[in-house]
Amino acid sequence: MRVICGTEALENRCRRSRLTEMTLPMACLRESGLVPRRGRTVTPRARGRAPAAAAMDGARPRPYSDRMPSTILFDLDGTLTDPAPGIIGSFRKALADLGHEPPPYETLGWIIGPALRLSFPKVMGEGADAEAAVERYRVHYRAGGMYDLSLYPGMPESVAAIGAASARMFVCTAKPEPYAIPIVERFGYAPHFERVYGAALDGSLDDKADIIAKIIAEQGIDPADTVMIGDRMHDIHAAQRHGIASIGVAWGYGGVVELREAGATAICQRPEDLPEMVASLPC
Known part of the structure; x- marks a missing residue:
């Protein structure tokens, strides 16, 4: 932008x-x-003319605070952070612990996003003990893998800009909350978010649509004035189930084709373009 x-x-x-x-x-x-x-009080955006209409008649474009949806939901892995080394490394170690030959590192980007209970059987085969694999994964992940990640350049600045102009922001991730919360805190995102919502360790919230349902029930957000931002089809489909607009981010692990086929409302190519895209999105 x-x-x-x-x-x-x-x-x-x-x-x-x-x-x-x-x-x-x-x-x-x-x-x-x-x-x-x-110190300025931010209110949900007014539903007036589209920004483009104001620009066409020579008026100054309205500021972000007048155009932002009232609530923004952010995915974590592949959106706010690039967690590949920690997640893929722990996944491969868990497979080796259980006597399986781990696939090459570079072929496992697809495991980032969905619940690992769904991913392990695809590698181990039908009938494999996915719960045992998840437990071994967690051993390695807690030992240091959870912090083996990086931030996408420009993303902290974009989150700050969006947070300064929107009323409410939440992290909405399929990663279990006991892991997601310390990651958000350690890497500096916590001040921008009202709360981190994630999966449960027992698998009861592995479907991201159920996490969004929990946010709606507990926080009283308006789906018609909310945007979900994520990098995988699971983010887009979960938002669609609740009538929520979505932005797919191209720098994550789903890719433009996956996001387009999933029906993302818009696709953002670069983190620095995200604030303007969120502000311009029709909800």
Whole structure:
């Protein structure tokens, strides 16, 4: 996303910081009016003319805070973080523990996203003890694999921009909450989210649609004014079951083809483009 500041002085300031071709820092965004200043009360977006209509008649585009859906749900793995080393490494070790030859690392990106109880049988074969595999996975994952991840460049800044303009944000992940919560806290995302919702260790919330149902019941969010952001078809399908719009992110593990076939409302190619896409999405 390229933001054009409203004054020549601000343009010069941002040009000197060498960021005119990238997402501007939060100070520039606040000064330009695209992100509210600290202390400003953010209300759910008004349902007036589309931003494009305002731009066509020469009016200044409305700021993000006037256009954001009232609630944003973020997937974790493959959306906020790239967890491949820890998840795939622990998955392969669990298979080896149970006497199975682990597939090559580079062929296992597909396991990131869905519940591992569903993934292990696809590798181990029908009748395999998936619960035993999950238990061995957790041994290795808790031993350090859960923190063997990286953040997608530009994603922390985009989350901050969206959070500054939207009323409520939640993490909605198929990862069990006892793992998801410390990851969100350790890697600096926690201040932006009201709560982290994840699967249960006993498998009772392995379907992401059930996690979204829990959020709706406990938080009273309006599905018609909510957006789900994720990288896999499971995110898109779960949102569809509740009438929620969705943005598929191309930097994760599903890919554009999977997201398009799943019926994502929109597909975002780069983290820096996400705030404007969320603000422009019709809900």
